[in-house]
Amino acid sequence: MFEFPVLVGDIGGTNARFGLIEAQGAMPRLLSHEATADHPDPSSAIKASLAKGRDVKPPRSAILAIAGRIDGPEVRLTNAHWKIAGQRIAEDFGLSSAVVVNDYVPVAAGAAGIEPHDLTPVGPCPPVPGGARVVLGPGTGFGAAALVPYAAHLAIVSTEAGHTDFGPADAFEEQVWHALERVEDRITVEAVLSGPGLSRLHAAVAHVRTGKPHEKIDPAAVTEAGLTASDPHAAETLDLFGRLLGRVCGDLALTFLATSGVYIGGGIAPRIVKVLQESGFREAFERKAPFAAMMRQIPTSVITVHDPAFQGLAALANEGRKFVYHGQVWRKAE
Template identity: 30%
Template sequence: METEVIKTQGYNLVGDIGGTNARFALLVPGESELTNIKTLSCTEFETVQEAMTSYLSSIQNVEINSSCIASAGTTHLDIFKPANNDWVINKADVSSALHNVEVNWINDFSAQALATSTLSEDDIVVVNQGNAQIDRVRLVIGPGTGLGTCGLIESSNRWIPLPAQGGHTDFAPNSDLEIEILKILKKQFGHVSVERILSGPGIVNLYKAICQINGRDIIFQSPSEVTSAAIKANSDLTAKETLNLFCKIFGSVTGTIALTTGCLGGIYITSDLVRNFLDFFLESDFLESFQDKGRLDYYMTDIPICISKKQNMGLIGSAYKINNL
């Protein structure tokens, strides 16, 4: 990794640990501008502290004052394992690797949620205009390696995240086809959570199930292969069917969580995965499926929905957290 030289100064370290990548950045205490942003592959390191040490070794003359790390998983525990990552994270070991500075931990989607409070109109794509009620809870949701969810509500002087594990709730099929898909995935996984479908790996699960149901050959093996085949000019039939169904199920699940949480403050979708097929998504059945809630259709149409275009939302949220402790 190329070594960068910056002026000797005390910095805060922020991180965002996902199922696939670990992202790190520095910021001057009290400021929000991120510097030295780097993305590392989790599989290249045995532990998070190894990845962190590798990152810091690429930057000379830096003293870390404190840190805030966002991570998937049950970050309220002293030792925890992210659901889609082989790392076991020991908070004491991480602090020790940083010479025992204070390390604050936050759920990765709590960080994503906090980051939405910094977005401008230029940072979003509107999916449904709706009519936001500013005193009501927001929902932040996004498929990636898993499916992240978090509530967000404004207090008198700051935003407060309401962390959740919505990606691990049960998948509830809404059609004969979805019932068949559930049967296939149940044989494979036992419990079928919504993130077995609404995630990068979930797209592949969905694609293979549709191939099996229709007696078609499995051609694609990765999420990027399926999505690319679906959105190209001469699209693959099964890939396109997969992505259409993905968007429809995503709408239904998001609508169910919206009803459960009463998120009339609006919904923010933060997902690199969805941004990879944004035009397809905007033309899909997502919104129709979201609003298809029977007697509560009128309630759903009032909920604003937008997609964040901004990169590094987890790092931005971690910076917000460390500046508002």
């Protein structure tokens, strides 16, 4: 499906990482990280990245994972200004083909062969082979996809679960919800379970506890203050974040009957593994009557391997016929 060398890219709302798979079966060689704000378009960032590599052979094809919905020949990033068209990139670099997929498609592909040492369990459940899996992650936004066995293939179902509505489940959460900043007059999963969401959640918790509006602070500062207990509102925010994440993980596990596990990626979860293990994450995950018994058997883990998307992009490039997935595909006419 792909002509080697294959250019791979993991393009988020803040940063884009590019690499090169030089031969069939090889793992990607990282070229560089590029800030999306530093470039007018993806081709500019790719050109800069290729220039930073040593002895780089020109790519012959590309597969790019982007943080956005793949709904046409040109796709705009959800949280950045870039517009991405596979055909334009292919023509800019003389490629024979270019494929653009949602950023959680390769994370799902990587979950098919992920090793136990690349996971940190949250809860005691052993993995159950043969069933569907869900991958998700709070980062700049909130991404999610499912990996579903389908005959001899693995079907990857990308979603926009981060843009579904999200509500409170108890009296305290209801108070927090009243104080939460809305995004386009909505409170969605992503509005709460993301980096910006962590800032919103902290401001709302502080508002509820002090009775006064609270300015938002940087999400990294919330995490740091919460982990060191230097700010009681931040510590409470991280605990609430863990419970809310557990609830959403459980909802998606039920949606896809993900009996083989839920895998949590993104930039936040690996930093707060201890919080997830000690908060009400699993309780919220399992509290899904009348299916609580089934939920107790579903493992939940944090993906701790570096660059899981790159591993998944390698799987898609090297074992393309194994997977079925939706994407923007352009191939040069013969």
